[in-house]
Amino acid sequence: MTERLARLTRDTLTPEQVEIYDRFATGKRAAPGAAFSLVHPEGGLMGPPNGWLLSPPLGRVLEKIGYAVRYELELSxxxxxxxxxxxxxxxxxxxxxxxxxxxxxxxxxxxxxxxxxxxxxxxxxxxxxxxxxxxxxxxxxxxxxxxxxxxxxxxxxxxxxxxxxxxxxxxxxxxxxxxxxxxxxxxxxxxxx
Missing domain, CATH: 1.20.1290.10 (AhpD-like)
Structure with missing residues (x-):
């Protein structure tokens, strides 16, 4: 099955989308030694956040939840x-x-x-x-x-x-x-x- 969403690249995004994009392209998620990157080698985001860019109100909330479950839980x-x-x-x-x-x-x-x-x-x-x-x-x-x-x-x-x-x-x-x-x-x- 072919991926159904085109990968959105930063140069095609609205300012609201860029704000979300940058949260995945910088910080802990993109730091050297991060387990994996959600920035595609050819540009744009891959995985769940690429879809989140379609709806900035949801994308902002989902990014925050995703960050919390990856970096802020008491679970080891x-x-x-x-x-x-x-x-x-x-x-x-x-x-x-x-x-x-x-x-x-x-x-x-x-x-x-x-x-x-x-x-x-x-x-x-x-x-x-x-x-x-x-x-x-x-x-x-x-x-x-x-x-x-x-x-x-x-x-x-x-x-x-x-x-x-x-x-x-x-x-x-x-x-x-x-x-x-x-x-x-x-x-x-x-x-x-």
Missing amino acids: DRAREIAILLHAFHRESPFEIYAHRQAGRAAGLTDAEIDGLATRTEPDFRSDDERTVFATTLAIIDRKTLDDAEYAAAVAVLGERDLFELVVLLGYYDFVATQLAVFAVTPPVEQVT
């Missing part, structure tokens, strides 16, 4: 990437898998751990938090909820705040995966890993 980087990768593999989302394999590696996940997530085989995690994120994420993506025992187990290890962050994270990436699927967004061929 490894726990966050475990959840995102489980979700990406569940949704069979090529761009999410491409981006978050790299982010997972940057967070300290090994290729063997990432391969385990792809097959839902629990890796030998470092902490109870990571094991709980793994089990809780699978329950949420499979059944869209937790039963009382799963909820109690998650709160006992993660606490209410981190469980809330995990639920929001999964909802956000479900939205992103849907957007990527509808608009047939794929990673750059030369960068697929």
Whole structure:
């Protein structure tokens, strides 16, 4: 399937769109050593933000949510990437898998751990938090909820705040995966890993 949205380049954008574009082309997301870039090598944005440029009011809000879930959660980087990768593999989302394999590696996940997530085989995690994120994420993506025992187990290890962050994270990436699927967004061929 061919991507359905043209890649919008900075020179064709309105001032409102440029403001959003620049948030992805500068700062933590574009800093040396960032896990992946959302700026296409040939110009323009790739992945979810390219679509967000179509509606600046939504693009501004989604950029802020995306920044918060990537950089401001209490969940550890490894726990966050475990959840995102489980979700990406569940949704069979090529761009999410491409981006978050790299982010997972940057967070300290090994290729063997990432391969385990792809097959839902629990890796030998470092902490109870990571094991709980793994089990809780699978329950949420499979059944869209937790039963009382799963909820109690998650709160006992993660606490209410981190469980809330995990639920929001999964909802956000479900939205992103849907957007990527509808608009047939794929990673750059030369960068697929």
